[in-house]
Amino acid sequence: MSRSRRPRQRAAVGVLGKELTRRSRGRCEPCGGKGDNRPFQLPPFPEEPDPDRTLMACRRCRTWLEQERIVPVEARFLAEAVWSDLPPVRLAAARLLLTVEDPEDPWMQDALDVAGVDPATGEWITPDDPVS
Numbered sequence: 001m002s003r004s005r006r007p008r009q010r011a012a013v014g015v016l017g018k019e020l021t022r023r024s025r026g027r028c029e030p031c032g033g034k035g036d037n038r039p040f041q042l043p044p045f046p047e048e049p050d051p052d053r054t055l056m057a058c059r060r061c062r063t064w065l066e067q068e069r070i071v072p073v074e075a076r077f078l079a080e081a082v083w084s085d086l087p088p089v090r091l092a093a094a095r096l097l098l099t100v101e102d103p104e105d106p107w108m109q110d111a112l113d114v115a116g117v118d119p120a121t122g123e124w125i126t127p128d129d130p131v132s
């Protein structure tokens, strides 16, 4: 059994297939692409498949999420994805932006602010966190 720090997708996510297909209207939720869309769960996985932690993603977006690497010239759509009404899409977009080691481009910084994701943890910024 592999101890990869990237957990494998669970088969159980399949139960969300119908719901996600309806929600996404057959398109990749981050980029709008139509190529080979499948549900992708965002780690850490909840006990039960959760549509708020799962998005419909095309092959490219799934590969990027799995490998934690993006192709910045192809990634402009992330600046729009962070405005999504869907929390998992915003979270996925922010995490993809965070894979850029040196996010010098101001649009990337702005996008992370919009998503409301903490760059340090890759999770939601919770306003009532006891900071300091």
Ligand SMILES: [Zn+2]
Residues within 6 Å of the ligand: 028, 029, 030, 031, 032, 033, 057, 058, 059, 060, 061, 062
């Ligand atoms: Zn996509």
